Amino acid sequence: MRFLLTDEQSDFARTLRSLLGSAQVPAAVRAWADGDAAPGRALWSRLAGTGLFALAVPEAYEGAGLLPLELSLGFVELGRAGVPGPVVESAAASVLLAELADEALAKRFLPGLAQGETSATLTLPDGSPYALDADAATYCFTVSGAGELRWRGGPREPVRSTDPARRLSLPPAGGDDGGELLAAGPAVTRAAEAAGRWARLLTAAQCLGVGEALLARTVEYAKQRTQFGTPIGGFQAVKHRLADTLLDLEFARPLVWAAALSPGPGEVAAAKLAAGEASYRAAMTALQLHGAVGYTEELDLSLWLRKARPLRDAWGTPSACRAEVLRSLTPPRR
C-alpha cells in the first residue's frame, strides 16, 4: 500500500501546470466561446507535446498505454487552467476505439488522437444527447442504443450552453443522417460502457481542478479586498466558507485517485459525485465572496464559475452517481 503519487506522476502534473500557466488560456477560452477555435487548437498542440493525449491510447497505436491515473492528474490541470474543447470526449473516444479491439478502426483513428493531431467528440446511449464542441472536433462519434458506432464530420446546429465555452449541438432529427457505420453489436456496447466510465472519471478530475482554481482565486481575493479597513479574509464568516471549500476538495481528491487506480463503476461514480459537488460548491463560495465583481463576465473568474455547474452534471449527474454507488454495493463490501 502506497497511496501517494510517485515523483514522476507529480512531475508530470507540475509540467502541465507550468505549461498551462504561461499559455494565456483565458484568451483561448474567450475565443473558443466566440467560435474561433484557432487559439484553442494551438493550445491543444502544445498539450499534445507533453504526451497527454497518448495516455488514453495503447502503445500499439502510438500511445503511452491506457494510464487512467496519469491521465486523471493531467485532467486536474486542464480543469485548473480552464482549457476549452472536447478533451474528455477525445480521451473517451480513444478508450472506446482501444476497447473495441478492431485492428483496422484502431489503426485508422488512434494514432492521430494519440498525437493530438485530431480530436473527437462523443455521445453515448445513456449520456447527454448533446455533443460537446462538435463544430471544432475532427470527428463526431456516436453510439446508438442499438450498439451502432458511427462517425460524422462537419458542423451541426448549435445550442447555447450556460457556459459559452462549451459549444453544444444536437444530432439531426431522425437518427441516421448518413454518418459512416464503423461497428455494431455487443462489443460496441461494452466498449461504450468503458468509454463512459473514463469520461466520468476524467470529468471528475477536471471538476477537481476547476474547484481548486476557484478556491485559489478566491483566497487571493479575500487577502487583498479590504472592507471596514481590514482584508475580508480576516473575517470568520469568510474564513469558514473557504475552509469548508478546501475540506470538500481535499476529501474528493483521494476518491478521484482511487477511481483512477481501479475504475469500477462504483468507485468512478463516487469520485464524480464528490468532485462535482465540491467544485460546484467552490463556485458558489467564489461567487459570494467576490461579491458583485464575481457576477460579471469580464472577470476571468467567470470562466470557471460557468463551467462548474455543467461539469457537475456532465457524464453523470449527482443523482445518477448516487444510484450507481448503491448499485455497486451488491453484494455488501464485507
Next chain:
Amino acid sequence: MELAHTADVEAFRAEARTWLRAHVPARPLPSLETAEGFAAHREWEAVLHADRWSVVSWPEEYGGRGVDIVKWLVFEEEYWAAGAPGRVSQNGINLLAPTLFDHASPQQRARVLPSMASGEVIWAQAWSEPESGSDLASLTSRAVRTEGGWLLTGQKTWSSRAAFADRAFGIFRTDPDAPKPHQGLTYLMFDLRAPGVTVRPIGRLDGKPAFAELFLDQVFAPDEDVIGEPGQGWRIAMSTTGNERGLTLRSPGRFLAAADRLVGLWRTHGDPSDTALRDRVADAVVGARAYELFTWANASRFAAGGTIGAESSLNKVFWSQYDIALHETALDLLGADAELAEGEWAEPWVFSLAGPIYAGTNEIQRDIIAERLLGLPKGRR
C-alpha cells in the same frame, strides 16, 4: 501508487479477524457510560490485552505488537467490522499514551503504560475548565510546589470517562507570573481517588454520565507524575491535540462499519420511492470511502517520512460532520422507532452530536484550516 496491501499485512488482518470472531461478545455490552457497562468494558480490555490486541501499535514491552500505522488501520477495520465493543480506555490510549511516548521518561512509561494496556487503570482527560474551553490557554487551575511534588487546586470540567475512571491527566498553571497565558503551564497526571478530589458526574443529553466535573483542593501529585519539564505543558499538550484530531481518535474502520450497517438498515427499512433518503445513504457510503482514502493518503505520507500538522483539522471537521449526517440518516430510516432511547442507533446518535464540540470546536478547526492551510490573515473571531 498502490492501494493493495502486502501479503504480510493481509496475514495480520486474517489473524486479527480470526481472533475477533472467536472473542467478540455475542451480545453487545451495556453502554460504557454506565457503571455496569464500564465494568464490562474494562473486562473486555483485559480480554484484548491477554492476547496483545489492546494496543497493537505499542512496543511489545508494554503489551503491544509494535505494528506500523498501516497494520493499526487494518486492525481497526477488522475491529469495527466485527462489531466489537467501544474502547473504554481510548482517552488513555489515544491521548495520554502518545504524549508519554514523546515526552515521558522510560521509568514513567514502564510505570504507566502496562496498566493502561490491560484496562486495570482507566484514564480520564482533565483539560477543559469552566472558563477555558476553546481558549484553553486561559486555564486557571494551579499546581503549587510542595515537598516531593505539587498541590493541585481548581476545577476541571467535561472530563470524559471521569465518572468511573481511575486516574486523570491535564495541564495546570505553575507560574502565574509568566508573561503569556500559554507559558508557565505543566502537564500532570493525578489520582481521581486521592484526598481532595471531588468527582461530580455530569449527565449527557441522554442522561448517561459520559463526563464529569472535577473539584481539586490541594491534591498531591508526586514529581514522578509530571510529564516533561515543568512549564512546558502547553507545547506537550499541543502534541496531543494533533493526535486527538488526527488519525487516532477516529479510524476509518469505525465509519466503514457504520456505513455498512446503514446500508443494511436501508435495505430492510428503506422506502424505494424515497430517493432523497436513498441519496443520503449513498452519501454516507461515499463519505466513509472518502475518509478511508484520505487516511490512507496520510498514512502513506507518514510512511514516506512526512508529518501531519494543521491537516488534522480537516480530518476532525470531516468526521464529526459525517458522523452526525450518518446517524441522522439512520434515524430517518427508522421513522417512529427512531425515538426509542434503547434503540441500536439512539446512543451513537447522541454521541455523534458532541463531535463538532469536543477535541477543539469545529469553529476553531476552521480557523486553523483557513489560517494555516490557506494562509488567510488572523482576524476577529
